[in-house]
Amino acid sequence: MATPFSEILKSYRPKFERVKILDATLREGEQTPGVSFTIDQKLEIAKKLDEMGVHMIEAGHPAVAPDVFEAVRRIAWMKKEGEIRAEVIAHSRAVKSDIDKAAETEADRIAIFYGVSDIHLRAKHRKTREEALSIIGEMVEYAKSYGVKVRFTAEDASRADLEYLEQVVKTARDAGADRVSLADTVGVLTPWTAQKFFEHMVKAVPNVEYDIHAHNDLGMALATAFGAVMGGATAVHVTVNGLGERVGIVPLQLFAVAVKVHFDVELVNLSKIMEITRLVERYSGIEVPYNMPVIGDYAFLHKAGVHVAGILADPRTYEPFPPEMIGRSRDYVIDKYTGKKAVKAKLEKLGIRVDDDTLMKILEEIKKSNLRVLTDDTLVSIAEKVTGKALRPRATENIEAIAWIKVDSNVFTSSVARKISMIDGVREIAEVTGDYDLMVKIEAPDHKVLNTILDSIRGIKGIQSTHTQIILKKMDKSTS
């Protein structure tokens, strides 16, 4: 990706090559309003994160609840069994009972947090600066006595008194912490202040590694993480889909892709990005907004005629990186503003080739239709109307289909089967083993009804994926 700045960017590359990604979806992510993962969901997310190559997984705060404890213990166990490679971290307050619980999970590392700004010291801890220092030193030492790695998180570090923060980090380091996380708890850093902040701390208190934990309250988290790395941070805290307290922290997918695009460093396996996006969408119940960079539905959807023409000539005109890099593909909006080239490209994508005359007629129909967004199906219908030909295989009567269904691990297959059996058109259900859990036989008078039946099946809660095989008994096929 040659840019006029490519030479300058190259000199920054080593800083990003050594960065470790810490994913906190299971801890910080579960602090998103309304989000609560089951233990099984957490294990599945942890495995998927590990598959992607995330370096550290912050698995939870064991003292919070028995199920959180159990999830952290089981993820730590997966590590011991060699099922995952990432370092497993247990969160803990600077309290002995929390540290005991964290140690009991046998996680690789205990992360102790303490608010170090005057606001936090006064309002939350009701401690003086000196009292806080001795608590931090004592608790880091106590955690170390369990023989684990220890990280100290300076909560609200970005609003703390800088000289006091230096004392805090020195205390944690001298007590045995090999990493210190400087948290931008309310998201007030900017890329340039973050860079200066970390440069200062690395120089003032060396011989300890620094993490950046940046909150997104002002939409700056991703940029702040870049600034922090430039300043010397060697670990970046992220969550899948940017989940976290309030509006969350740095989204894993955006950070990983931006590092690849700018510095050609692939920190995690980018081809897995959409898989983890969907998995966490489903388990968190929070959908990614359409216009979310990189992972949103609109990230590679082109609309204006000029843009589409440019994209068709050379996709680099309006794309910073090819969608294929993360296993996606580009698409075009078809509506009354759409130009000839886009409609032609879209029809070809759907396997339909038309001459120029027909294309103009189709375009006229689209303009007349006045729909906000034209679906592929409507476009094909218009093309069929203009050409007078059936442009897709169509069963005139009696379609039989087999739907293979995978059920979420945390729901009962039998309860899903019962719900499916109540849908009209479902003839048979059998529980199966292997890649899928259920086999459903469906009969429908035509493809429209079949689609409705499949949609109702997919709409049942607890269904993870479906695969449909269609047996066309009688087909009236004519394609151009």
Ligand SMILES: [Zn+2]
């Ligand atoms: Zn946080």
